[in-house]
Amino acid sequence: MSNTTIQVDALESEAIYIFREVVAQFEKPVLLFSGGKDSITLVRLAQKAFYPAKIPFPLMHIDTGHNFPETIEFRDRLAKELGVELIVRNVQDNIDSGRVKEETGRYASRNMLQTETLLDAIEEFGFDACIGGARRDEEKARAKERIFSVRDDFGQWDEKNQRPEVFDMLNGRIDLGQNVRVFPISNWTELDVWSYIEQENIEIPSIYFAHKRKIFVRDGMIWSADDEVVFRDEEEKVEERMVRFRTVGDMSCTAAVLSDAVDIAKVVEEIRDSSISERGARIDDKRSEAAMEKRKQQGYF
Amino acid sequence: MKVLKIATAGSVDDGKSTLIGRILYDTKSLTDDKLEAIEEKSRQRGFDYLDFSLATDGLVAEREQGITIDVAHIYFSTPSKSFIIADTPGHIEYTRNMVTGASTAQASIVLIDARNGVIEQTYRHFFINNLLRIKDVVIAINKMDLVEFSEEKYNTIKAEIEYLASKSEYKGQNLTFIPMSALQGDNVVHKSENTPWYKGETLMHHLERLDAEDINDASQTRFPVQTVIRPKTEEYHDFRGYAGKLYGGDLAVGDEVAVLPSQTKSKVKTINFFDKEFETAKRGSSVTITLEDNVNVSRGDMLVKVNEEPTIAKELTATICWMDKEPLKASQKYYIKHGVNDAQAKITQLSSIIKTDFSGIEENPSELVLNQIGDIQLKLSKPLAFDSYKNNKSNGSFILIDPKSNNTVGVGFIK
Numbered sequence: 099m100s101n102t103t104i105q106v107d108a109l110e111s112e113a114i115y116i117f118r119e120v121v122a123q124f125e126k127p128v129l130l131f132s133g134g135k136d137s138i139t140l141v142r143l144a145q146k147a148f149y150p151a152k153i154p155f156p157l158m159h160i161d162t163g164h165n166f167p168e169t170i171e172f173r174d175r176l177a178k179e180l181g182v183e184l185i186v187r188n189v190q191d192n193i194d195s196g197r198v199k200e201e202t203g204r205y206a207s208r209n210m211l212q213t214e215t216l217l218d219a220i221e222e223f224g225f226d227a228c229i230g231g232a233r234r235d236e237e238k239a240r241a242k243e244r245i246f247s248v249r250d251d252f253g254q255w256d257e258k259n260q261r262p263e264v265f266d267m268l269n270g271r272i273d274l275g276q277n278v279r280v281f282p283i284s285n286w287t288e289l290d291v292w293s294y295i296e297q298e299n300i301e302i303p304s305i306y307f308a309h310k311r312k313i314f315v316r317d318g319m320i321w322s323a324d325d326e327v328v329f330r331d332e333e334e335k336v337e338e339r340m341v342r343f344r345t346v347g348d349m350s351c352t353a354a355v356l357s358d359a360v361d362i363a364k365v366v367e368e369i370r371d372s373s374i375s376e377r378g379a380r381i382d383d384k385r386s387e388a389a390m391e392k393r394k395q396q397g398y399f
Numbered sequence: 400m401k402v403l404k405i406a407t408a409g410s411v412d413d414g415k416s417t418l419i420g421r422i423l424y425d426t427k428s429l430t431d432d433k434l435e436a437i438e439e440k441s442r443q444r445g446f447d448y449l450d451f452s453l454a455t456d457g458l459v460a461e462r463e464q465g466i467t468i469d470v471a472h473i474y475f476s477t478p479s480k481s482f483i484i485a486d487t488p489g490h491i492e493y494t495r496n497m498v499t500g501a502s503t504a505q506a507s508i509v510l511i512d513a514r515n516g517v518i519e520q521t522y523r524h525f526f527i528n529n530l531l532r533i534k535d536v537v538i539a540i541n542k543m544d545l546v547e548f549s550e551e552k553y554n555t556i557k558a559e560i561e562y563l564a565s566k567s568e569y570k571g572q573n574l575t576f577i578p579m580s581a582l583q584g585d586n587v588v589h590k591s592e593n594t595p596w597y598k599g600e601t602l603m604h605h606l607e608r609l610d611a612e613d614i615n616d617a618s619q620t621r622f623p624v625q626t627v628i629r630p631k632t633e634e635y636h637d638f639r640g641y642a643g644k645l646y647g648g649d650l651a652v653g654d655e656v657a658v659l660p661s662q663t664k665s666k667v668k669t670i671n672f673f674d675k676e677f678e679t680a681k682r683g684s685s686v687t688i689t690l691e692d693n694v695n696v697s698r699g700d701m702l703v704k705v706n707e708e709p710t711i712a713k714e715l716t717a718t719i720c721w722m723d724k725e726p727l728k729a730s731q732k733y734y735i736k737h738g739v740n741d742a743q744a745k746i747t748q749l750s751s752i753i754k755t756d757f758s759g760i761e762e763n764p765s766e767l768v769l770n771q772i773g774d775i776q777l778k779l780s781k782p783l784a785f786d787s788y789k790n791n792k793s794n795g796s797f798i799l800i801d802p803k804s805n806n807t808v809g810v811g812f813i814k
Contacts, residue, residue, distance in 0.1 A: 104672045105681035108402065114685035115644045118625040119739065122698050146673045147685070150638060151630035234472040238455065241471040258460060258468055262495045262722050264502040264810045267736050267798050271805040285483060287474045375430040 109290060110143065113282040115266065116245060117147035120227050120280050121154055123270035127227040127280075128185070130216075131157040133169035133176075134346045135302055136231030136283065139291050141176065142300055143282060144229075155229075156183035160216050162208040162348045163190040169346055172303040187219045206329055207351040217253045220277055227270070229280045235287045236376060245284050251275035288344075288376045289369050296362045306365065308342045308357040319353035344369075344376050403611060406485040406501040406533075408524035409510030411466055414541050418510065418581035419473055419486050420451020422603065425588035428475035429454065448582065455486045466490055470500040480607055489520060494770040495722035498527060498810060505611035506535040508602075513546045513578070517559045519756070523770075525560065526755035529569045530718065530772065530812060532789070535611050537575045539602065544580040548593040553578045566757035577602050617682075617791040620648030621709070622656075622702040623738045628687055640671060640687040641696055643739070646793040648704070650688065651679040658694055659701045659784040660711050665690040699740035701784045701794075709786045709794060713779045716814045718753065718772060723801065723808035726766040727775070733808065734800040735779065738793060743780035750774040775811075788812040 106114070120127050129144060131137045144153045157177055161170075177184035189211050192198045198211045220228065234241045244260050246268045261269055270278055283291065295302060312323040314334045321328050323336040328350055330336075341354035342365075355374075359365045407415045420437075423429045429437070433454060441450045455471045456462050467488040475482055485500030487493075489510075501507060507528050511521055528536050538560050546552045557576045564574060577586055578594050579602065585591030588603045600608075628640040650656075654667045670677045671687045680686045690696070703709065721727050727746065735744035751760040752773045760774075767773045788795030799809040 102677055103679045103681055104670065104675075104677040104684050104686060106672065106684040106686070108683060111644060111683055111685040115625070118642050118685070122626045122739070147642070148628060149671075149673050149687070150632070150635045150640075151628050235474040238471065241455070241473065242469050260469060260496075261807045262499045262798075262810065263807070264499055264798060265793065265796055266503070267738065267796075269736060269798065269800055269805070269807045271734070271800055273805065285472065285474075373431045375432055 109283070109286055110146075110294070112266070112285065113140075113143045114147040116268065116280065116282040117144050117229070119268045119270065120229060121148070123268070124227040124278070126223065126225050127155040127229060128158045128223070128225045129153075129155055129229045130231070131159050131173065131177075131184075132231075132346070133159070133165070133173040133303060134231070135291055135295060135306065136233065138176070138300060138302055139286075139294060140229065140231050140282060141180070142298060145180070153180060153182050156185050158185040158187070158219060158223075158225075158228075160212045160219065161186050161188050161190075162212060163188060164208050164349045166303070166305050166343075166346060166349060168303045168305050172301075185219070185223070187215050187222075189215045191215070192218070203329065207348060209348045209351050212348075213253070220253070225277060226272065227278045227280055229282065231283060232281050233286050233288070233291070234281075234284050243281060243284065245281055246270055247279045247281070248272060249277055249279060253277075255279075289366070292362070292366045292369050296366055302362075303346065305343045305346060308340050308360050308364075310338055311341050311354065312336050313339050313341060313354060320355065321353060322349060401479075402481045402483060403506060403606065403609060404483045404485070404504045405506045405508060405606065406487055406497075406504035407508045407510065408487060408489070408497055408501065408528065409508075409539075409541075410489045410512070410515075410518060410520035410524075413489060413510040413512045414581045415489060415510055416452030416455045416467055416486055417450075418508075418539065418541065418579075418587065419484055420449075420454045421581045421584055421587050422484075423454060423473070423475060424449070424451060425584055426475060426477060426603065451581075468493055469496050477603070477607060482606070489524075491520065491523070491770060494523065494527075495720075497524065498531075498720055498722065501527060501531055501533065502810070504531075504533060506537070506606070506609055507533045508537045508539050510539045510541050511556055513540050513542050513549075513552050513556065516552075516556050517563070521560075522563070522756040525563055526567075526757070526772070527720070529567045529572065530720070532569055532571070532792070534571060535573050535575070535609055537577060537602065537605065539581075540576065540578045541581050543578045543585060543594065544583050548578070548585075548591075550594075550596045553597075563757060575599070575605055577605070617647030617786075617793075619707045619709075619786070619791065620650055620654075620702075620704045621646040621786075621791060621794045622650060622688070623740065623794075624696055624698055624700045624702065625739050626698055627696065638689070639693075640689050641702070642685070642687045643702075644685045645680055645682050646738075647682055647791055648707075649679055649681050650686075650702075650704075655705045656690070656702045657705050657708060658696050659703060659708070660782045661695070661700070662708075662711075663694045664705060665692040665694050667691075701738075701740075703784070709784050709791075711782050711784045713782045714747075714777065715779070715783070715785065716774065716776050717797070717811040718814065719767070719775050719799070719809045719811045720772050721767045721769060721809050723806060724769055725801065725804075725808070726768045727773075727799075727809060728766045732802065734802055735777065735783075735797050735811075736800060737783050737785060737797040740783060742783060744777045744799065746775055747778045748776040750776065774814075777811075785813050787814060 487497040487500035
């Protein structure tokens, strides 16, 4: 035993408290896991919340089929190491069956299509709480989100009529068919997440670090030219540059940034000095001023 | 780095969102892409200035109506401090959302439009800050540019708020008055040349210096058990840990504790956090503890130090802020959530409605409607272990949940 005092950092302590409330208040929670830095951070926090017991809920990935191969490899390995069940549901299945229609053209993305697959999976497994890695600093509609956010049986967010959330009392009472989206790292900023990953020495997929990649530039954004899922005009010139990704969503809507940050300390430094927001590299947010709010009303996580 | 949580309050059009936008802009906290978006939208709307409220009003309906409907949480930092600002709505209809934002704040900014002075909504916001016992309150007298930066106007408003404060029973509050123009940036981050008569600090300078106490600052140990951890693995076959967050006080290995409400006594055997053990735990930490004896502890029970027991009772008296369209009436039943504990609660008496201008009470009303504040008595289905809100914010507050709608309908402050 070390002769020391524990005072968990406030953000970490709050997140752990939230995880424990989820397990105590819900029958069938699930952690929405994309293989990105935020959901990886959630996994570490969940480990801490229930140690020495295992994480008492499965991980679920809604796979668009357009994910970076590095992320998928990482996802499978992590679940195996933790001994936690990993559920994968594929957007491709809904495209094949004709339930959703794939977009075409320059800005085609499968990001929107995830919603349908997510809602199907919630119904299939009867999940009553879906834990996600969204943060309020990401985007202005996200900034309005409660920590326990109630969705109706269509997965809809009623943004104008949210439950008051006072002090840290979390009300998880719901009717059958409703479910709650839970955001344990609501109050973290992008820099908080990176600093935590550095402090905890958490492993993350390699695409977060600077690497040489074939890219092309469109609308001032850098797109991966390595993968055929990103639409590219013949005249859009391919070049090789040192880049990294700040977010890892669907490849078709996640742009890279020029970077020489090859380790976590350099990434933290880069984020600290950046004059562009994290969501600045997410093309689907730029569709309209209310893009995120609209997706959330329809059941997007 | 220290984090300061701040809530804003003020009436519609007093400029709360504009003030936050101004702070972000003047502290260079807006990233280029967000600033470009504000510039473009302001241009589209035909404004000849930057509409900073576009940075925080994140909902379509808010931008349509030009009002804030729900709390937005804004994050930024200066070299010495990190800030979380809850931008709360001013419209009376959304008072409950203001309470939501203010409940976790260590400091509060109440905006007043210098042209209108102290109005009914100001009373309400000032009252709620006092009810929540927020220690540091800034009275931001805004839109000074529209009253020619008049010192007289400023003094009149200041005197009125000071008179109001004198009538509040909460005396521990620090009030700071700052004349400003959020739109033009006077005294927000930069000192204004338009108010040579004002000798105080700018808003940001004040907030940076503020060493606010934590919202859960309390000296007595309160450890509500959230969940019992039983791994049932080979390695941890007999492990039975009690997971929770330590509210107030501290806890050390060897401390004699009582399990409430049963009042069974035992000693702290280990304090665990992840794969390490510690000698002591400080307030605010989410830890897992084990006890020397195999006592019966379940979710909702509370561990306290022997001789520091709170009240254990099946009845309580509280001030309540009502947040639902369905009014509160005596004899109605609700679920009460007190920290992580649940019980059923019946309103045995609705004693009074408290007027938010400190002008007194209305006795024995028939109901409490949305956004009204009153005193009630509750009968509980099981005994709860509680403190007064004055002594411990976490253990002295509760919410009421409507069993029909499952909505959170009221927040209570135990007397």
